[in-house]
Amino acid sequence: MINIVGARPNFMKVAPLHRAFVRYRDIQSLIVHTGQHYDFRMSGIFFEQLQLPEPDYFLGVSNGSHAQQTAAIMVEFERVILIEKPDLVLVVGDVNSTLACALVAVKMHIPVVHVEAGLRSGDRKMPEEINRILTDAITDQLFVTEKSAMFNLLNENISHEKIHFVGNVMIDSLLHCLNQIVKNVGSNDESEKQRNYILLTMHRPANVDNAAVLREVLVMIQRLATSNCIIFPVHPRTLKNFEKQGLLDDLKEIKNLEMTEPQGYREFLTFIKNASLVITDSGGIQEETTFLQVPCITLRESTERPVTVEVGTNYLLPDWNAESVAQLANSMMEGHCKRGRIPALWDGCAADRIVTILREKYINSYVCADKRQPSDL
Numbered sequence: 001m002i003n004i005v006g007a008r009p010n011f012m013k014v015a016p017l018h019r020a021f022v023r024y025r026d027i028q029s030l031i032v033h034t035g036q037h038y039d040f041r042m043s044g045i046f047f048e049q050l051q052l053p054e055p056d057y058f059l060g061v062s063n064g065s066h067a068q069q070t071a072a073i074m075v076e077f078e079r080v081i082l083i084e085k086p087d088l089v090l091v092v093g094d095v096n097s098t099l100a101c102a103l104v105a106v107k108m109h110i111p112v113v114h115v116e117a118g119l120r121s122g123d124r125k126m127p128e129e130i131n132r133i134l135t136d137a138i139t140d141q142l143f144v145t146e147k148s149a150m151f152n153l154l155n156e157n158i159s160h161e162k163i164h165f166v167g168n169v170m171i172d173s174l175l176h177c178l179n180q181i182v183k184n185v186g187s188n189d190e191s192e193k194q195r196n197y198i199l200l201t202m203h204r205p206a207n208v209d210n211a212a213v214l215r216e217v218l219v220m221i222q223r224l225a226t227s228n229c230i231i232f233p234v235h236p237r238t239l240k241n242f243e244k245q246g247l248l249d250d251l252k253e254i255k256n257l258e259m260t261e262p263q264g265y266r267e268f269l270t271f272i273k274n275a276s277l278v279i280t281d282s283g284g285i286q287e288e289t290t291f292l293q294v295p296c297i298t299l300r301e302s303t304e305r306p307v308t309v310e311v312g313t314n315y316l317l318p319d320w321n322a323e324s325v326a327q328l329a330n331s332m333m334e335g336h337c338k339r340g341r342i343p344a345l346w347d348g349c350a351a352d353r354i355v356t357i358l359r360e361k362y363i364n365s366y367v368c369a370d371k372r373q374p375s376d377l
Contacts, residue, residue, distance in 0.1 A: 006036030006097025013092040015050035016172035016351035073100035094128040117142035118149025119304035146307040166353040167345030175348040199275040203235035220322035225256040313340035
């Protein structure tokens, strides 16, 4: 079994799976890191905090266009396949590493497992949406986090026998790290006290690569900071674009704004847990805020995680501008928020369900078949 990681959301999904796999002697679990996130702050610290071992292979593929990155990962991963000859390749999420490694495995006749399958935003301008659709079309076993994902796959004519509703492995990691935070931090520690602040993250190209939209992000922060404290862990891509557009000095001058470097998972989880409101364009943060019951505003045209809006604490704000965000945020900071619920099977046991199904399909069934007598065949 080879598990693929590349970008930081992948690490939270693979960590509980790897821990579940290594409990069985009949499973050898290897980790291949493509290098898609190569900055230690975006990658290495996650291995430490999620208790993931050093990758068995590091492909070292980092920057470049989507085509360059995908192609380079495919070339390097093919070499790993030829050496290891795995029985299964497991991919997670929707990054370029996900699609690239799935394509290589399928073309070499190795079954592919996709964890977090079936999520759809309906927006094919998003590179992640293309990665999701293509990966699911060639995958042998698809594990979904919410019921809408099951319907999406069925509507795409994928056999129901391949689809398994198992819950969300992101929540497995969240609970694992949350328990560590509770053990390691005293109840009287100032960092554990809820503070009246907004946590902000922005990194998607639609929000930070366009000069006009990035300027609107700046105005939004200025507007929010007039009456709220803001903590802003700045993604390297976002910081680079603020500097490129000559907006970084304006950003640094905003009072009530605390800019930080990208955080480790435990630190960022603490930020979410203690925030009064989160404003983001991330996918995974929508899930984390829903589970932690923290109000969230998502600045995107659509979401591939509708359960966070329909059941959880997430508000989707398409066609946003600085004023519309400020109005909604200030209203929510005053307590005008919906009470969300935790979605079905988001209980910390998703990895165990996945391993049980995979063992039944690829180990137990093989052992049973191997024990049949010639007369049974």
